[in-house]
Amino acid sequence: MSVATQLTPHLLEQAAGPVQVTVNSVVRERIAACHEFALIRIAGGTPVYGATTGFGPLVAFPGREDSAEQCDNVLDHLIAGQGPDLEPAVARAAVLARLWSLAQGLSGVSLSVIDALIAMLATDFAPAVPCVGSVGASGDLIPLAYAARALRGVGSAYLAGERMAAGTALRLAGLTRLELDGRDALALVNGTSLTAAATGIAVAGIRRSHVVAMVLSALLTDLLGSDPVFLSADLLDAFGHQHATDTARQLRVLLAGTSPSGTRPLQEPYSIRCVPQLLGAVASSVHHAEQVVCDDLNGVSDNPLFFPDQNKVVHGGNFFGQPCAFAADLLSLAATQLGNLAERQLDLVVDPHRNGGLPPMLSAEPGRQHGMQGVQLAATATLAAMRRCAVPASVQSLPTNLHNQDVVPLGTQAALNALDTARSLRWLHGSLAVALRQATHVGARRPTAPVCASVLDALRELIPPIVDDRPLDEDVRRAADLLDGFAKNPGLFTGSRP
Incomplete structure (x- = not known):
């Protein structure tokens, strides 16, 4: 470079x-x-x-x-x-x-x-x-x-x-x-180079997780046999938000060829029906944050600055990390809402009252075997930690340095929060992926959309079914790594299989 x-x-x-x-x-x-x-x-x-x-x-x-x-x-x-x-x-x-x-x-x-x-x-x-x-x-x-x-x-x-x-x-x-x-x-x-760097890495991670959220949402929709009418182009065009329109279009590619089961309710829960609106808003936020980060990374954060051509030395405040502080807090909010979505989708698929009659916790033998129970507990704890980190750091100014620094952006804390939140989000997506893989083991249908079927096949090859209770922490991490690979696939939204 x-x-x-x-x-x-x-x-x-x-x-x-x-x-x-x-x-x-x-x-x-x-x-x-x-x-x-x-x-x-x-x-x-x-x-x-x-x-x-x-x-x-x-x-x-x-x-x-x-x-x-x-x-x-x-x-x-x-x-x-x-x-x-x-x-x-x-x-x-x-x-x-x-x-x-x-x-x-x-x-x-x-x-x-x-x-x-x-x-x-x-x-x-x-x-x-x-x-x-x-x-x-x-x-x-x-x-x-x-x-x-x-x-x-x-x-x-x-x-x-x-x-x-x-x-x-x-x-x-x-x-x-x-x-x-x-x-x-x-x-x-x-x-502000640490602030900008940490925010930039968070941007990259959350961009991948946004793609992963689309993949998992499409797979969940197909497994349950939901009607993808909520992705209608006319519907999303009327919404008026370009990133939501783009998200719906990408989801239609993932779900191309799906056949609704006809057994689902007229209107799905928001964790399915409102996915394009939610993920579109995340895409808008990440896009803005990335622009801010790139401006910061390619500018000059220092004091003073020297301008030889103009024969001047200028003292000022280009070391003040407020732009990335706001951007990082926005990333934490966006990532946490992606986490809320993933956790609710996980809850939906393990609940026999809403998952189309699959067994509770996706257990192959409820009572003798506990399926996704431990994973859901860890997912709940993970989301709770993400929510606490989503409290904005960029407005928590504390005067210091004999009031020389009488207002501060706390951008580094905001950036490291965003980075931690982005990494936690991967665990939630890994948890949901393991659940979707297990759902097919205990009775869910095979996806009817070719791309979704390919995603499931990759998960099934990587993650064994939960036949007897076993540790699942490594399975969640392996699934998260696999999902990152999907997110990096340039052909994912052209209809090619992962």
Whole structure:
């Protein structure tokens, strides 16, 4: 990938493993020119926040005269994070996002920093970064400080998933210790790159889950023998929401060839009948969030910015993570409503009063065997946790930093919430998939739509029927992985089988 192209959620996910990033000569010249301009202005006595001054509310006091010591101070005072480490894939995505911001050539950073980040991303090195510490207001200061220190061989890091001393990980990965000067350290930490990266990964995951929700909804509709009239093009066109219209069209492709059983009620429960309206609204929300994230990933989050062509240094607030904070909270809401849908669909299919006479809990021998009972309990607990995480973080502002940061977006917390919610949603979809597979074992009809039949066949090949009670946790996870594969199938909505 090239820093001259747009950074997207898909590319963020690729950074989970080694990736090759290139910087062309035009970009390198722009970065070098900005770095030289920043050093000239600093040496010439221009007040530059964090380079000639203290940090945060201590801006009124002079900083260290030695720039290397000033860089150490930037990082050292921010090593105060708590909690478990971020997943290495998330930490690496944050580094990739920071690289993209710095490569815009407005931060005054040195080329050696750019090269060090590129070299790191080409390996499976990942800084160990605690999940708690950022308020997303002056950038993700504390998390990014841990990342920068790990690249300097201080603290801890992961290599091939193993946690170890950062210096050891650098050596084993064939990386050299990062040297910092000028405003390199502040440029590394003074941006919302973790917030944007985590939100971007959440976007990618929820996009897949939106497709999975369509697949499972179609399969449920076919298994029950429901009439797909609720997907009528005329009906959805009259609704007036384009994403709902698109969703209904995609569901019609999945259900092409289905034959209603004629035994279902005139109007299905909302968990079937209102699927295009619900999933359409989710698609609209995810689309908006993705646009916001892409703007953030391809912009510059830093302070101050340097404009050599205009001979000016501009101090401001481009490190303020409010856009992604709102977007991440919206993603959590959308994912949680997808979770509500999946949990209600699971409840529908295990309830003998509403599932067309299938046995309770889809048990092959009710009382002697318990079918989906444990899975439904876990699904209920999962949804309850998702609902708690759906409380918006982006409006929970708490003044801090001697009221220098008197309003904060808490974007990092919103982003990590969205990421957790997206991952929980996969478990709910895996649970529903196992239930739909079991339904056919205890009497549900084989799907009559060819695409739905292919989905069921793949599930049946992967997941054995529940004949005797057995642990099902791994089955749920395996089903979730299989569903991700369906979501990545470019031919899914052209009528081709998964």
